[in-house]
Amino acid sequence: MTTTENTTWRSAEVSTLDDDTLAQVHGWWRAANYLSVGQIYLLDNPLLRTPLSRDDVKPRLLGHWGTTPGLNFLYAHLNRAIRQREQSTLYVTGPGHGGPGLVANAYLDGTYSEVYSDITPDAEGMRRLFKQFSFPGGIPSHVAPETPGSIHEGGELGYALSHAYGAAFDNPDLLVAAVVGDGEAETGPLATSWHSNKFTNRANDGVVLPILHLNGYKIANPTVLARIPQDELRSLMIGYGHDPYFFEATEETDLATAHREFAELLDTVLNVIAEIKARPDDDETPTRWPMIVFRTPKGWTGPATIDGKKSTGSWRAHQVPLASARDTPEHLRVLADWLGSYRADELFDDEGRLDPFIAELAPPGSLRMSATPHANGGLLLKDLRMPSFRDFAVDVPAPGATIAESTKVLGTWLTEIVRQNPDNFRIFGPDETASNRLQAVYDATDKQWNAEFVGPEVDEHLARAGRVMEMLSEHQCQGWLEGYLLTGRHGLFNCYEAFIHIVDSMMNQHAKWLKVTNDISWRRPIASLNYLLSSHVWRQDHNGFSHQDPGFIDHVINKKAEVVRVYLPPDANTLLSTYDHCLRSRQYVNVVVAGKQPSPNFLTMDEAVAHCTRGLGIWEWAGTEQVGENPDVVVATAGDVPTLEGLAAVDILRRNLPELRIRFVNVVDLMRLQDEKEHPHGLNNHQFDMIFTRDKPVIFAYHGYPWLIHRLTYRRANNENIHVRGYKEEGTTTTPFDMVMLNDLDRYHLVMDVIDRVPSLGSRYATLRQRMVDKRITARQYTREHGDDIPEVRDWAWPSEYAQTFASDVSSTGGDND
């Protein structure tokens, strides 16, 4: 599938480290530990050329030491192995708290000075390196976008393995060394992500080497996995389908012995991986990939005790063990001893340059884990080959004249994208890709599955390799996709609308990552994170109240405007046009909400493209306004079901109030409603006032929680006149129209809203208003009796007679819809 890069999977003689290599590895580790401690504590005097004084210590000590030495140890050993095997390797740091360690290693690698030219590989650079850490105007204390070699912040725990597997998909020559903290291992998302091995293809995907870092403690507690019998832990890992290798070092372990034992274990494990990789591609022997249990003391090499209490090897080493080093002479002395224990004078010369012999441990160029292009995915990103979405347009001879399932139509186009992009595009979903009606993609691909098969009568569209990734874990879908995108590929996540809240916090972290990378010059743009939310709030006939929640939109737009976009295409052609835009975009979180049920098509493809490009627009064919006259009322809609109800309301109004001048507005790009100062897509006030008027009533039928529209428009001149109908958490129901009635979003209620709010109508239309109330009562009664919507609603369609006025115009503008 993918071409090989710089290596195949090599075996090597298992090493127990000759004395030189031991000195080199140990030297690297000491250097990395020294630099880590320096970052946490030192404001100045980086090489301790003068005795450590109070003023050398930062006034506010912020950061985390506990996990860092373990991460540094692994980094040093991986360096040795990578250099020997020329193995392209990505290092995923689950314990994001190990920020100083990853920065230290990138500095020792040379990468840090390459991307941050003021952090030079000398004493002054080291001083800057130390000072900037967790310091105002400096860098964050966590592994972060600012850290070269990182795709994973780890600020919020739980996603190390799903990110690692996402990075490995379609990178057959990549090793992903994924360190999982034992705190993180307690989270739900991490606990299920061990099962990712069942979704990984041996031939086409890279290899994830999980390293469970058992340092035993969290902030204030022991960790679960460090406090179960080793046999039980072994069973757990075997039960997850992994082949565990155990390493243990205690505070008493001789460090040379620790290095020799770990080197041997790492070589053994990498050889096992090489053997598995060497099997023929079509060999279907069940694969049990190795993983490493790495049990080391928390805060390894730090002070054994502080103030008479055990520090190293306890939760007390989690953050800053000597928090009052500046103000307590005894702590300052302990800190000086601690720093001294690394014998930095043997590691760095008088200019602060790393001993060349130790520096040689770093692999060359992009084989450095801090410099791998996989951790700066934009470098590897290729544009998708995009078939023209126009070729997949549905025919719309007149507005509402044809019916389609929007997501099903989208699926036909995605099928062609899958065909044309066989190794850098995947579709993720929690068992819902077919339920969300994208099943056409199975004409071109399968669901990737590497657990057991039973037989074709049940295992439809299931294969060892495929572009669709389905596991019933929204966390896994999101985490895999993030890992896939961050390493320079493309994809989308289709999900039931209500349950996308499961990944609210993951979306937060990804959006923050994007926001920060926008300001980091060496980070290249990556493909957007695209959501397709279907099975939405208005059509939960099978499931009811628990499956109704349109609030992900509200959640997303709290993130920085420059990285979030929300689209509500009202029909199939607008969905195609919208998604084409999303898949071409970079550095965004795009949320697209679209129905999967049969519903009318309103716009030809030319109209759809124009409408989506504008983001919102007046549907002239639907309204009754005259050019040159102000409308009496604006009926605005956003979302497919609200658009249908809005049009049905206009139909009633046109029949009963032919003199009423109605403007019909549809909004696809929700961010257009905001002010241009708030969002790059926002309309300026003049444009907004042109469309929504400055003083006419606006009846707005909206897909989600109604107050979002108010939030987006509260500064507009016409704000007071905007009356929004949306979802109100009103409980369960089982027919489509009953659902909209329950939330007062139905056509009859919208008509009542117009009558109530257009001052010129007043009591003259009391009878029509009452008729609407009665219609609702009748419709509900019918539904209660028959279990289905009343036919006049269910079978309603936009009347063809209205369309004729504009049909000639419409057909003259576009010809590629047939």
Place this chain on the structure above:
Amino acid sequence: MTTTENTTWRSAEVSTLDDDTLAQVHGWWRAANYLSVGQIYLLDNPLLRTPLSRDDVKPRLLGHWGTTPGLNFLYAHLNRAIRQREQSTLYVTGPGHGGPGLVANAYLDGTYSEVYSDITPDAEGMRRLFKQFSFPGGIPSHVAPETPGSIHEGGELGYALSHAYGAAFDNPDLLVAAVVGDGEAETGPLATSWHSNKFTNRANDGVVLPILHLNGYKIANPTVLARIPQDELRSLMIGYGHDPYFFEATEETDLATAHREFAELLDTVLNVIAEIKARPDDDETPTRWPMIVFRTPKGWTGPATIDGKKSTGSWRAHQVPLASARDTPEHLRVLADWLGSYRADELFDDEGRLDPFIAELAPPGSLRMSATPHANGGLLLKDLRMPSFRDFAVDVPAPGATIAESTKVLGTWLTEIVRQNPDNFRIFGPDETASNRLQAVYDATDKQWNAEFVGPEVDEHLARAGRVMEMLSEHQCQGWLEGYLLTGRHGLFNCYEAFIHIVDSMMNQHAKWLKVTNDISWRRPIASLNYLLSSHVWRQDHNGFSHQDPGFIDHVINKKAEVVRVYLPPDANTLLSTYDHCLRSRQYVNVVVAGKQPSPNFLTMDEAVAHCTRGLGIWEWAGTEQVGENPDVVVATAGDVPTLEGLAAVDILRRNLPELRIRFVNVVDLMRLQDEKEHPHGLNNHQFDMIFTRDKPVIFAYHGYPWLIHRLTYRRANNENIHVRGYKEEGTTTTPFDMVMLNDLDRYHLVMDVIDRVPSLGSRYATLRQRMVDKRITARQYTREHGDDIPEVRDWAWPSEYAQTFASDVSSTGGDND
């Protein structure tokens, strides 16, 4: 600890079922299956007295069959065991799709007719039972609040075990049979919840019996755990610390054999549990509780094939296998055969009454799983014994004159609650209870931990039994607490503010549950779900951008107003008063955000009580308005850091603009800002206008995303003049004042806002304004250089001279603060 209820844990002879009991159990199962299929398909003709016709079938077939027969099988067998052992048992249904099954069993039990008097145990009742299912105006298709015996909707998957363990805590005599679907088992939350056994005390807590229902398929895919070798699954369960027992039935298994084998297995497992429970309380032998792997065909007893494709035993049986039964004669025939296969005429008499012999399988009274009071927790709920929070007040001789860590003060009061309520109050938190400064509670209790211990030098406050539950999984904390509350107890969940988003979707489901139960007359109110969010957005010095997110408030207020409350107490005494209110309340989701850092106290306890009771109020001592005159500007604040900055801004204004009439308003109860029509706590327009004026500028310093304030106030007369400063996703920083400056929420910016917005000031104060700009520049420069906030900000305190004016009034109103 807790007194025993109606039983101890009895052993019983292992049964392989005599023929009578077999007939009884099998009869119950057939009846439950018949009633389940009837609910999904039948509109009428419940007993099939006439041949099944098209019109007997519902026009829209909604629901889920696949998991139902397995749930029914388990229910029947548990009935037998419960009756024999008189074992109080709660049945938690992970696969919420099995709604028809749970309803069917509750109907067979008699409970259903007891709580819904129109669903009588006869043919007419059965007709209503069938019709109402997933029908407009009827009941949801999922296990739901409407389902007797349920505490768990299962609409969103992943929480069956955490709910089950939450129910078991402090219910030492309760068996919780928790069915976990194999789809659900793929979710993250479920995957980690197997580890709940390490947090369960053998003596004081009940027993959870997890039953992993391996029916092999999800909507459209096989499940992971059904497609790994049985040895691997065994290892996984052993690795999780459980003792697995395996049961398997295939489509070919003789049903009598299946019953006999399962009865034997269930008796064996219950005897093992009884033996473990019989050990002395102080026996510390490691406990390995049994669990059952229950492998049965999906849609068991349904049509083997439909349209030539395998149905039973495949994902095709997930929802409604014969979806076109009404319109396809062949499907109608298959449905008739299927219904007929249960031989309902042998189970129900001509009046539709259940055969008394079969009915006898149900345990008596509240031993029925559908009637257990544990599933209607309000029945068991006891008020907390509440020590007076006034006794824990901090001394406030004058506003700002003393300093406290609010949550630490709260902790001292919680300690006393823990002491006085040793068996119905627990504190949940993801390794953060001490980090959030509630550590005083460890004077009275410990963290409950039943994994390995190492020694007192590291295992501080860790014990086999304790009131604090800490696992690094927000999902587990939330799920445990929900289970604990739903079964009639009290608790709180303390969490870092940013990461509470991890449980956004769980909060949704719980809020929906509360909303629905408010309308179910037989459901009794339960204690509120109380959040304490600390380590909030403004003080993430150690962690930075990834830990900054105040959006949970935004998320929560999308739920029904009747069930959500949000509080932002500005200091220690207001936090005490607020939390007292929350712990006494029922049926709410209470979100309380409070800082843990040292910060000034503003209100005496009497003032705090009055302020919290009003929900918001004018702080007369802070402002400069005169009674009888309108203020020139309103400075409003909500949240502790914004309140500090707002007061500091007022201090600058008072010194430089002594003639400016400032009103200072603080908001504790955020919902007061809404209109009374939107929220029960909302102020009416008159009250709002009184406080915020109709036309004066309001400078609002708010804890969270600024637009939330606009959303809450967009309909107020003075809306246009409300200018909000809040959190803007501006990225990382590491000192407190730098953080507020980064978001323009700092005192200097607030002063600039006042100058910009009070029309009478105009250019006369251009100098002062420029001085504020310069102050910001200086403050930032200082921070960049020294790594700490500039002393004039860091050491600022509310000037004592302002306080003196009001000190005499204040001290005359209350005397219990010393």
